[in-house]
Amino acid sequence: MSGGDVHSIQQARKAVEQLKREKLLRRSPASACSQDLIRFVQDYQKDDYLINGFTSDKMNPYRPKNNFQCLLF
Numbered sequence: 001m002s003g004g005d006v007h008s009i010q011q012a013r014k015a016v017e018q019l020k021r022e023k024l025l026r027r028s029p030a031s032a033c034s035q036d037l038i039r040f041v042q043d044y045q046k047d048d049y050l051i052n053g054f055t056s057d058k059m060n061p062y063r064p065k066n067n068f069q070c071l072l073f
Helices: 003-023 030-047
Strands: none
Touching: none
């Protein structure tokens, strides 16, 4: 066996093991998950900066930084 074949076999084994683990996961209906997501968003909407923005520019970590420039002549 060449090195490429061994690598392919190892990759295939990893994929099979991952599929075996995923098979054991409990599945939920999409409708139930979407209801949970909507409820979560509504509960935390008041704290969401993407929806409400920041109360002041000082709180915004992404604000443009002031560039201090000193011109010397």
